[in-house]
Amino acid sequence: MLDEARALDAADPLALARQRFRLPDGVIYLDGNSLGALPVMTPGALSRTAEREWGNDLITSWNKHGWIDAPARIAAKLAPLVGAKPNELLVADSTSVCLFKLLAAALAARPGRATILTERRNFPTDLYVAQGLADLLPGTQINTVDRADLGTAIVDDTAVLYLTHTDYCSGERHDMRALNEVAHENGALTIWDLSHSAGAFAVELNGSGCDLAVGCGYKYLNGGPGAPAFLFVAEHLQDDLRSPITGWMGHAEPFAFAGDYRPAPGISRFLTGTPSILALAALEAGVGTFDGILMSDIEAKSAAMTQLFIDEIEARCPEVTLVSPRDPAQRGSQVSFSHPDGYAVMQALIARGVIGDFRAPNIIRFGFAPLYNRFEDAWQAADALAEILSTREWDQPRFHARQKVT
């Protein structure tokens, strides 16, 4: 019921956070799990960084405007969102490059063990990174199993359990704590990809005993398209792990121009090359949209908003089948349904200004960003879907034509 949704918005402790974003009129944006919305502060941050800092102060900005400290400074702001200590996080590179670094570091830290254990439905780029590393390092095995078999597949040869926390397609969350425990009992390390978790709900990296993690800056963190990623290395592991991609930023004395690499103490050793300061400025503004926000409020709103959406659709749309977990504690801040013509259905929704996305073969996917999505958005999107399905509005040639990026 629309009235109920509006009442929930009126009582929402996060309602004011929507003003931190510049959202286009006439659009219900439910794709913040693919690309977060533009924060109001970002254009100014970019302009300040480009014109006042780079333009006026040129090379001296590295000191004068704290560019050199940006990867650690942003990481410190991000740490409370994912339950880490500030010195356990770092902003760097892309998600895929960060995964490569940590996976190689984890394998090297478990000599005598040759297997990366992962699941069949892990995010494709995560699988690709593992495959590329296994090609590079002779003897490395990848054991790819079904989700249900993960617990028993962790064995003596498992060097690292390598998983995405929240499934990009279904939104199902793994039990990080339980899997970390099994991994540790068997002497393996764990790497968690938090791309669909960080900023969507309360992640407890330390609380659940994680070893290593990587996350995405451009989804729920609103850092802008292709924003730098972040990586996490639990404090007690930092001195034992080494990045395989050793550049000047990770050197113990980056400005000594020494010929031999000596890794910096702590998390900084996982830096490689000079990061884009413009990209970092946008990411800092994105992380800033969480200023003063309680992750418990984010989590509660995510659960309630996705539930309202599911309830409304299941009541009115017999044509679709819920793919996401029914228990809010087991799903991320996204809801997926299957429909045989999912692609065309999503195109019809987009034509109405309801932006979600499609994932092959038949999934329509809706991301809910608790900072800027409203309960009313969830209701309106469900209402639009119900109309599109009941009238078969989606069954038009223009909605079947595929685009390059979907």
Add this chain to the structure above:
Amino acid sequence: MLDEARALDAADPLALARQRFRLPDGVIYLDGNSLGALPVMTPGALSRTAEREWGNDLITSWNKHGWIDAPARIAAKLAPLVGAKPNELLVADSTSVCLFKLLAAALAARPGRATILTERRNFPTDLYVAQGLADLLPGTQINTVDRADLGTAIVDDTAVLYLTHTDYCSGERHDMRALNEVAHENGALTIWDLSHSAGAFAVELNGSGCDLAVGCGYKYLNGGPGAPAFLFVAEHLQDDLRSPITGWMGHAEPFAFAGDYRPAPGISRFLTGTPSILALAALEAGVGTFDGILMSDIEAKSAAMTQLFIDEIEARCPEVTLVSPRDPAQRGSQVSFSHPDGYAVMQALIARGVIGDFRAPNIIRFGFAPLYNRFEDAWQAADALAEILSTREWDQPRFHARQKVT
């Protein structure tokens, strides 16, 4: 003579290009080899990308605004600057990550050969990347020799000759053509770091028979602090080489979400993760400062401007010693001198608004960007240095105090 310098500026076919940059008043900026100046078009490009594209069109911008094609589109604009074909270049990651990718790919393409050959004075991060890779791949050797010994050090076990084209400290250029020939005669591949070459003078990647190369976006290309890097793979090698860091952007079908990695045909296989579109927008504006410019004009101006600077300083400053090659054809677009108190001398210059930089132990370094530096700048900088040295203006406590980034 100042009059002569001004006459050269009046006759300079590149003089109008200076208007493409926003340079602060009262500053002579001779550090474009560390961080290029802000192009006039960049703030608008950032604002358009953030507000009109990301803000208004959100996820649909990947198609609508060509974000997905940006790495190849910018590479195609860059290709003529370095003598490559458009399909041989790619914009991606940082310089260090690109070096890692190409070095690993080159080693894999030369099975049975274990040695990376490089020189002692190679840029430190290049050495670090090689050391990190050698730690990762058991059996890999790094042979680090003096520059003079490179030609004879290429032997049967050399997998790859790995050099920086223009020495960051002295500005001395290698003879790429000659070294490529020796390497190829001995069955080795070559990797050239063009960080201090690309945009500074005419680089002939194909003309000199280069196999692989990497370059920096934030020096002479004016792409902004920490801009993405570029990499080059000669067309005939592309199908035989594979990137070790395999992410979704380098997949043959990136939107199929397949579980198995299949490298894209051609140069695209060297992409990894999602690039920062904001950083790419700035880089595209930076590369755009070369629109309509002949690299032969760049090279001629660089040679003449650096020569004027050297002549003026050598005539007036017996306290310093030229470190760069005397022959303009052997030096990049930079000039370095040594002075026992080089650090303080450079700080005194900076205090007067002449911005160069210092490199340990005793080098003062001046970069000349032919697009925006004037012959008058060269004369004024030499004049300032002559005064600072003759009066010992540099010998004050405030000029001896070290900063974090120098």
